[in-house]
Amino acid sequence: MATASASLTVPASADRVWNLIGGFDSLPDWLPYIPTSTLSEGGRVRHLANPDGDAIVERLEAFDQAGRTYTYSILQAPFPVTGYRSTLRVVELDHGARIDWSGAFTPVGVSDEAASALFEGIYRDGLRALQATLAG
Template structure:
């Protein structure tokens, strides 16, 4: 099983960051390469459409509003991995700063471990950079 993670420190209170990213259907609000997200099964399954029109279906596995974290798995996606599970967490650094961590575990399938890690590390780092831009706008 492979793992990767990315973190970003933001000059924004953790509650404000969580308000933006804590909703399971909120990716289009801060992630430009996911322009569409639809929820089903009472909000526990999201169907995402990326800029190329690919559909990614994910299931919410755990959610803790007080700890500002959620974990999800991929049910369907055009990625060369199986057993994908990811966690997004907003940590309070102090009253005016926060740290966001996005991490994942997966088993490469049809790609090398290095290629799969590079793919998701890129998703996480680009996603967190987009989050910073959205919060600064």
């Protein structure tokens, strides 16, 4: 199993960050790579599309409002992995917040290193987009 992670510290309150990213359907609010999101199954499954029109379907596995964290799995996506499970977490700091995004998965047809680099890039780019949204 391979892993990937990225973190970002921002000068915004954890509550402000969580209010922006904590909704399972909120990716289009801060992540330009995901322009649309539609929920199904009572809000536990999100149907996403990337700019190329590729379908990405993810299931909410765990949600903790007080802990500002949720975990999700990928049911369908154009990525060379299976068994993908990821957690997005917002941690309160004295003068801001830290956002941690991490995942574990089994690569298919690519090396562990290549799969990890792919998702580290996705997480890093996503956190940069979040930083820009918070600054705007």
